[in-house]
Amino acid sequence: MAEYEALVNGLQIAIKLGARCLDVRGDSQLIINQVIKESNCHDLKMEAYYTMVRSLEDKFDGLKLNHIARKFNEATDELAKMASAWTPVPPNVFAKDLHKPSINYISTAEAGPPVGPIAGPEAPSIAETSATEPEAMAIDAKPPMGDQGMDWQVSFLDRLVRGELPANRTEARWLVR
Numbered sequence: 001m002a003e004y005e006a007l008v009n010g011l012q013i014a015i016k017l018g019a020r021c022l023d024v025r026g027d028s029q030l031i032i033n034q035v036i037k038e039s040n041c042h043d044l045k046m047e048a049y050y051t052m053v054r055s056l057e058d059k060f061d062g063l064k065l066n067h068i069a070r071k072f073n074e075a076t077d078e079l080a081k082m083a084s085a086w087t088p089v090p091p092n093v094f095a096k097d098l099h100k101p102s103i104n105y106i107s108t109a110e111a112g113p114p115v116g117p118i119a120g121p122e123a124p125s126i127a128e129t130s131a132t133e134p135e136a137m138a139i140d141a142k143p144p145m146g147d148q149g150m151d152w153q154v155s156f157l158d159r160l161v162r163g164e165l166p167a168n169r170t171e172a173r174w175l176v177r
Contacts, residue, residue, distance in 0.1 A: 001101070003028040004049035007035075008102045011056040011063075013094050021062040027070040035065050048103040086176065 033039035041047040057063050089095040158164040165172040
């Protein structure tokens with residue numbers, strides 16, 4: 001799903017920039033094969049992403065997808081290293097923080113097929129789609145306390161939720177890593 005999110009958001013950025021022809025290179029063979037119809041989607045979420053990519057494809061005069069082996073995808077590897085180190089985004093790189101999935105997905109079988117691209121106010125919100133499935137990367141603001149005092153997750157949550165680091169420099173460096 002992360003690979004599809006990258007593809008969908010990359011296509012949306014290209015559309016906003018006015019690109020008419022695009023050569024997409026990705027290291028996820030599954031995603032590339034699904035989009036070029038060499039492989040089927042067996043998961044309803046993947047089908048919803050596939051449908052969204054198909055709807056964005058119509059915005060281009062030419063859209064070509066090519067698989068590149070991960071070991072040869074040096075640009076992506078470099079971007080992933082920058083992201084994991086929390087370094088500033090270079091000026092020639094487009095970045096977008098995603099806080100929720102690009103698709104609406106209804107997980108119950110009786111709800112019918114998945115909803116593709118978000119289409120106006122009539123589309124259900126992510127909160128309405130599934131009561132049993134939590135949103136990706138959901139973080140509880142108040143972590144549970146263990147039997148032995150402070151929960152080990154508290155320092156991580158302070159960093160993620162409030163942007164706070166421990167006063168001890170060594171502990172702060174360890175936590176960031």
